Amino acid sequence: MKKSYLWLLGIVLVIVLGALGLHQVNSQQTKSATITVGSMGSDYAIWQHIAKSAEAKKLGLKIKVKQVTDGVQLNKATAEGSIDVNAFQSWTYYVAFNKQSKSSKLAALGTTYMEPMGIYSKKYQKVKDIPDGATIAVADNPSQQARGLVLLQKAGLIKLKKNFDVALGSINDIASNPKKLKFKQIDDTTGPRVLHTVDAVLISNTVALEGHLHVLSDSIYHEAVDQSTKANINILATAKKNKNNENYKKLVTLYHEKSIQKYIKDKYYGTKVNVAKPLSYIEK
Template sequence: MRFDKKQIILLLACLVLGLFTINTNVQAKTTTVVVGTQGSDAQIWRHIAQSTAAKKAHLTIKVKEINDGIQLNRATAEGSVDANAFQSYGYLMSYNHDNPQGKLVPIGTTYLEPLGLYSKKYRHLRQLPKHAKIAIADDPANQTRSLQLLQHLGLIKLQAKHSTAAAIADVQENPHRLRFYPVNSSTVPRVLDDVAAGLITNTVAQESGLNVWHDTLAHEKLNRSTQKNINIIAVRPQSSHKPAMKKLVQLYRQPSIQRYIQKSFHHTKILVKEPIANLKESNHG
């Protein structure tokens, strides 16, 4: 059977089109990723999961809420969760220290949620009296963060060796004779009537109707001293180089996603594109 020139050209065109279609279908294969999260982050990731940006990235995101940080990290280490997004870099380092057999690695930054010093009795930091009773989180990561904010404000001084992890016992100088009242971080807003002031994470403050920009005596700012407080996306070491994991970081930073976050959370989540390597340097500096 002989083909003329036009038939040959047509057959070649069909062959090329078929190969292109097959290649496109392979490239467009959708990957399912289970993202473990909690609190306001769950709302964010449910929005991301339904977004056009996720579809364009060929990701099917399933959001799994686990409202306990340690259990969420363990679920990630064990593989029932592919990646988690809820914790600060400092929290993750503390977890890894306590769980050497199930360490996770950060693959990208998301935001800084400024921790603030809130009061129902005083409007300005200078009004805070001596011997003031201060509610503070009782967990290591948030207590360290709270004490470091107080040190930055000049209210206390910590022992130098406890610059990366500190507890109330590590307060070296306390000229204002502040009295610390340790409670679960989520309950600090509920005890504000009984104390002079309380140190509250932004997520907890938001859930209690408080705004870090308007309702604090003072709050954290994004600088080198707060880099370890930046939130991150964490995965198992063997998953850190998977394309789908890198896409999660890129998705979070999409302009359309950021507009939703800023509108929903009153601009209290500060987008951070800091390289993970910089956070590591800060932690060891």
């Protein structure tokens, strides 16, 4: 009986020690695991800088940055897990994706910045100069088109329906168009290239920067950064199942580090306005 008892105790000890060892290995792997951040355009350049920064090392984060040129595909890759976190989209773009995606859902980790969308024109210096029957180029993707239409309304060019969806609203939701403007739907990344072919173009700041345009000086009208545009704040997003991942949340803290913000401000001329707010600020 005594030998059997000792033998059984020995087996239990082996199992317990093995489990503890496995837990330690898993913990080490979790700490040292590389986080793949998917991004595009100027955000890709920012995250390349962040990945190499001393601040990332201080937080114990190993970051690999992957460039993806299509926002929908980047969101799908994130929701499916081949990308851990993505850094490129506004809150409205994120909401639109989740509304349209039946199975693959995303979760927001935190806010990053807000950059104004602008109305650009090579023909006219002021919004009031845009004539009747002018052609305005707007994005063909839902969130950017909706955002652009809200901007046109603020500029006094159109009026939208009262129940306009700021994430998925379209040109079909225009209630009043006194100037009888015509709308040309374009790939939102081509805005600077079509600037010479239409009367005015709505261009997001990331795309404008790539086209060597500065929203604060080159646009004829642009968004204000205030409560009315909070839905256009950019976020970091991950797959819904990873929304409580502590290392992923550290990326939000990392983005707002003073030295990182100085780099962004200097490189992008203050057009990416830092927004260090809780998600509840946008969700209200």
